[in-house]
Amino acid sequence: PNQKRIAPSILSADFAKLGEEVRGVIAAGADLIHFDVMDNHYVPNLTVGPLVCEAIRPHCTVPIDVHLMVKPVDRIIPDFAKAGASIISFHPEASEHVHRTLGLIRDQGCKAGLVFNPATPLDYLDHVMDLVDLVLVMSVNPGFGGQSFIPSALDKVREIRKRIDASGREIWLEVDGGIKADNIGAVAKAGADTFVAGSAIFGAKDRAEMIRRMRSELGT
Ligand code: DX5
Numbered sequence: 010p011n012q013k014r015i016a017p018s019i020l021s022a023d024f025a026k027l028g029e030e031v032r033g034v035i036a037a038g039a040d041l042i043h044f045d046v047m048d049n050h051y052v053p054n055l056t057v058g059p060l061v062c063e064a065i066r067p068h069c070t071v072p073i074d075v076h077l078m079v080k081p082v083d084r085i086i087p088d089f090a091k092a093g094a095s096i097i098s099f100h101p102e103a104s105e106h107v108h109r110t111l112g113l114i115r116d117q118g119c120k121a122g123l124v125f126n127p128a129t130p131l132d133y134l135d136h137v138m139d140l141v142d143l144v145l146v147m148s149v150n151p152g153f154g155g156q157s158f159i160p161s162a163l164d165k166v167r168e169i170r171k172r173i174d175a176s177g178r179e180i181w182l183e184v185d186g187g188i189k190a191d192n193i194g195a196v197a198k199a200g201a202d203t204f205v206a207g208s209a210i211f212g213a214k215d216r217a218e219m220i221r222r223m224r225s226e227l228g229t
């Protein structure tokens with residue numbers, strides 16, 4: 010878990026010039042592009058789907074990290090795989106059959122991620138650790154950018170880090186919500202290796218400088 014990754018969330022980008030925004034943060038040092046998909050059903054907001062993922066794909070020289078906040082989840086998975094997603098994560102509460110959904114994502118050739126809301130128990134990991142490539146811990150309730158980091162997420166990250174290490178598998182541990190230059194170090198110390206940041210990066214005057222600051226907090 011030495012490699013650290015910074016994943017700007019396009020939720021805080023200017024959607025009127027998304028291709029340019031994506032190219033800009035990649036040039037500024039992004040390791041992944043975090044793509045938030047909301048359906049106004051599972052979460053109280055509505056964003057973008059496979060069509061927009063496909064549209065940014067030619068602008069993306071880094072993997073696209075799709076975070077599905079939709080219910081139901083299964084039927085949209087092949088569309089995102091075709092649209093160029095490298096990672097597809099979903100919330101277990103939004104799937105009728107978590108094991109099946111994880112398999113579906115991997116069958117499409119993508120890395121499969123399971124997402125934990127602030128109040129979601131970690132039990133969902135118990136019987137599927139061998140099918141999970143990434144665990145995403147929400148440090149805000151999903152639905153909006155620009156919310157404040159919920160500190161109890163750190164305990165969750167520590168607990169998941171133990172489980173990942175015990176599994177012996179190479180599973181990424183990503184944290185999403187309220188990540189800034191002044192808390193990213195603590196999140197890394199708790200055991201995370203992949204950091205989503207929307208408002209902190211897209212809201213910065215100098216995005217490259219912000220990513221550099223975050224990386225220096227990570228000690229990389
Ligand atoms: C929230 C999304 C996040 C969001 C993060 O539901 O999943 O990815 O864009 O935004 P910030 O970094 O502003 O909290």
Ligand code: ZN
Pocket residue numbers: 018043044045076185205
């Ligand atoms: Zn997200």
